[in-house]
Amino acid sequence: MSYQSWLNYLQTAEKNSMISGRARKVLYKFTDGRQMAEEYNMDTGIVQRRAWKSKSNKIMGESEWEIELGDEPRQLNWSGNKPPGSGEETDSLAGGDFTLRESNTAPLLTKRITKKNIEWRIRNMPYSLDTYNVTADPEKRAIVVRTSNKKYYKVIPVPELDRCGVKPAQESLSVHHQFNTLIITYQKPDILCEMEAQVLLLLKNVETETDMDDLLKGLMAK
Helix, strand or coil, X not given: CCCHHHHHHHHCCEEEEEEECCEEEEEEECCCCCEEEEEEECCCCCEEEEEEECCCECCCECCXXXXXXXCCCCCECCCCCCCCCXXXXXXXXXXXXXXXXXXXXXXXXXXXXXXXXXXXEEEXXXXXXXXXXXXXXXXXXXXXXXXXXXXXXXXXXXXXXXXXXXXXXXXXXXXXXXXXXXXXXXXXXXXXXXXXXXXXXXXXXXXXXXXXXXXXHHHHHC
């Protein structure tokens, strides 16, 4: 299998892009009613955050954004260059509707992408490394985390692998533990790196706005 179907899905979407500081934010609106927001590091080209919003309906009302990728549940804001209070509808991942609250002691799973790896960190995990059993499950198409004391169980999907038709492999997985944090690292297969490069080529042709507030701050600082 390949990633062509994913590229086709992105190509058919309406895309808006803007630069804010050292980040490029891209908003996709798909023909099936879903939306995806991404934030790329301008220096590395690596995607830092990704969130999805499903199609709203009359019964459930407006759906909420779901985070797929990001170090922390921080604000992801999309407002383009529309002036505040203009009354125009904006697509936004900011505000009270996008607030995640976690217990200070509950396990907290975050995810980030690097050039060569996918990395998950599960904070508030005080057990020693030999307590954890982390497996790449090809049938579940996920990473499964268990503890021998049965205090924690988590199935972690890997949508990046699904998009290029690859099942997770145990040999690509490594696990570390430090500062009460379980660190799971998955080495990207070549086809995933190739897919990411093709997505960047696709976005190269998308017209990009500049965040005027950031631009003015930069000019004033000179």
